[in-house]
Amino acid sequence: MRVMKTILTTAAIAVAMAATSASAETTRIALVVKAQGIGFFEAAAKGAEEAAAELGDVEIIYTGPTDTTAEGQIEVINSLIAQGVDAIAISANDPDALVPALQKAMERGITVISWDSGVAEAGRQMHLNPSSTELIGNTIIKLAADHMPDGGDVAILSATATATNQNAWIAAAEAVLPNYPGINLVATVYGDDLSDKSYREAQGLMTTYPDLKAIIAPTTVGILAACQAVTDAGKIGQVNVTGLGLPSEMAGCVESGATQSFAIWNPIDLGYAATMLAFNIHNGASTEAGAEIPMGRIGNATLDETGTAAMSDPFTYDASNIEQFKSIF
């Protein structure tokens, strides 16, 4: 590793000297996302650019496949290796399938970190979670409970029944339920991240549980569909739709009152933090367990024994700040 770095540095210096116009070395950090064209990742790219501007002399390469496949990302990684970037920060479509390609990158002296959706330990130097499972589980219940002073029935509308993220959050949410007396979780249903199925499941919930006070959807497709179903059923004010969503998509729901508040980690912060971490690790920050790596304005990331760190609490959006954020992501 160190040898590689020395060789690379030497080579870089040689190149810099060969070029008569002596300019400072630009650090090229590739932000690889699950697929292009997803608002969440576009926002993360904005954060990365912000970090780049702050650091100076950092070039961000925002890239990803056109669909959310591991194969597509492997192609992207191989091309980044060929381009000889300095660091790769990736949100993975598959934790294991990407490991060989990323190991190849690390052998070439490229700093590799994962963020948002992680890669197995062997394939990266550290992983940055937007938040922790416990924090998210607690937040989604709290969002519902905050608007239910007298308690009552709530239901969860998730993505697919096999979605790892959602299942972990729901398990964490169930674990904190005893802290919220009066909140009664009556059902967990699955909309498969399809708007029509999610809509139908939300309708089903309202039919089955006429006293339902809140639908919690920890998925962006589900929360929108539930909001539409509640609106169509004329139950605004009666059933509060909350969970995880994007401000640009949820603005209408907040405006109509179908959603009092919802949360999401701030993708701008996430892209910013991932870039800062990639830069600092590339410049020699340790990735041992317990190491603290600075993330610029956000603070420090503390690595646990699996090389994972959590960024912060999910950020809550409501009528007071939706206008400000809906144009951002």
Add this chain to the structure above:
Amino acid sequence: MIKTFLRAREAILAGAILLLLALIAIRFAGFIAPANLANVFNDTAPLIILAIGQMIVILTRCIDLSVAANLALTGMVVAMMNVAAPGLPLIFTITVAIGLGTTLGMFNGLMVWKLGIPPIVVTLGTMTIFRGTIFLLSDGKWVNSHEMSAAFKAFPRAMILGLPVLSWIAIATILLFTLILSRTTLGRAFFAVGGNPHAAVYAGINVGRTQFWAFTISGALAGLTGYLWVARYAVAYVDIALGFELDVVAACVIGGIAIAGGVGSVGGAVLGALFLGIIKNALPVVNISPFWQLSISGAAIIIAVALNARAARTKGRIILKRAEHPA
């Protein structure tokens, strides 16, 4: 004779639907309340409209796998149009939706008719092309509820005589195509082309052109549904109605439309769609594990195909078999 048999098949399916409703009512009585049944019908309306289009295509021994992608592309186009010019009259939006859907359907039809490419290949290709086009058009971004105009979203929901417009459109489609299939030359040609293409040629029917019209109709209905879908769920993105083409084909198969062509009816397609629609709407309220939901939907399809296979065996006798395949 075939007609009476079909009637009987539809009766069996109608019986199965009633039985299904009865079973659901045991678990959850509220499901069969008239208001809820009207909801279920409304929810199934897009499937009904698409199943009728698909049925006509299947009648002519073809298949249209691009319906859902056509729906999504048309939906995205009208949604983006609405964002760009919220003041456009609704009739214009609907015309564009149907027009674009028709064009996309015609493209499929031309490939099948003029280039003689197998329909499954053509529509598999266009399915991907359409989805890709949505991505290019929208840059992968979503069009959300608050960006659409109120009139755009309100149309399918507007109530006329106690039913939303969406339901009325499905009913109008059912009536229109029942009439077309039974009372027009083109309608009868669909059956003739699928039942026996060689005989159809001898009867002076252009098989390719008939198939072209079938794809055109399927495209037009998919386009119309595209607008309705986007307005109803108030969101448009690349993946809307992903995999819905399989539901549409399944509705046809359950409705007794022979995949080999030539046999089917609007009533069958509608009942097939309703059967699926009822299952989809009932499973959430009767509290069944999502894993079972998939198995149950799948089992229903296989049972229907098994019944169809049996039906095909007793369809009729072939006389003068040698004459059918001249050496």
